[in-house]
């Protein structure tokens with residue numbers, strides 16, 4: 148990028164016990180500055196206890212065009228859900 | 241029906257890698273960039289008062305508020321970049337006048353009471369405008385707006401509180417508060433844009449789920465919220481035609497001078513040159529910091545793989 152910065156994706160863990168969640172992106176020259184910028188931009192009100200920054204170019208994503216075919220294998224396997232099975236109502240199962 | 245049309249019809253969200261019509265993408269880039277530019281230019285009228293805040297408490301509040309506006313700009317530039325544009329290019333478009341920002345920031349902040357009036361009225365109007373955008377069809381823009389709206393509430397309340405303090409203060413302080421409201425009221429109403437009849441792109445933006453309510457609907461909503469708030473402040477609004485309409489259950493208000501809005505939009509507002517001049521200067525003065533950071537990263541080999 149012409150201002151010498153890179154684009155980073157920012158993930159924040161809101162509090163202990165929760166997973167990091169994507170919150171947006173940030174520009175920074177290196178990883179350390181990316182962390183600091185992410186802190187200043189995305190956690191000004193205690194929104195997080197931990198931050199990950201990942202170079203945007205390092206993310207490999209599934210394509211939305213193939214969304215149907217890509218996730219299709221899961222579509223017809225209803226027997227993976229507990230509700231597929233009939234059991235007596237009175238039992239705690 | 242295309243995937244895009246199906247998503248819009250189902251009021252579902254469009255995400256960055258989805259296919260979308262070129263006009264939808266261009267409209268979003270223009271709107272999000274203009275919005276981002278407004279956030280960072282909006283730091284200036286209030287930033288002028290940081291060194292002159294009347295107490296440490298007010299200074300800390302104002303500093304936090306102006307910092308938030310910088311943050312809002314960054315959330316929005318990040319949202320725009322998901323559409324395939326580069327932040328540098330957007331800033332370049334701002335600096336050269338190819339892209340606009342909200343005209344409200346081309347008015348000067350003459351007294352300390354202006355900081356309070358801006359918080360109450362300008363941030364208040366922004367909230368009315370922005371809350372519906374939290375449900376707009378483009379995912380990254382909607383998410384940025386939800387985050388921004390949470391923070392705007394503090395902005396409006398601190399302004400209201402400050403204005404109330406002044407209104408209940410000495411006669412001179414009260415007069416200063418009233419003067420600020422007198423100057424900011426009409427420009428705030430213009431923040432909602434031209435009247436519906438003259439708003440050329442509205443229909444398309446509505447069909448695309450970017451716009452949820454018309455300019456005039458949102459303007460009326462703002463007036464209805466502000467009138468009782470002004471009364472609680474012990475201040476008057478500078479409009480002799482304000483009166484409660486029993487049938488509509490809304491406040492009637494006077495005619496807005498949109499020629500003034502057009503003048504300010506086309507660059508003839510009181511502060512257009514100052515605002516852009518200072519933005520460009522800040523960008524240029526900060527160049528050595530960006531260069532130093534890039535040089536340091538290159539030397540340490542700490543740059544990411546991207």
Ligand SMILES: [Fe+2]
Nearest residue numbers: 279308309312
């Ligand atoms: Fe803002």
Ligand SMILES: [Fe+2]
Nearest residue numbers: 309363392395
């Ligand atoms: Fe604000």
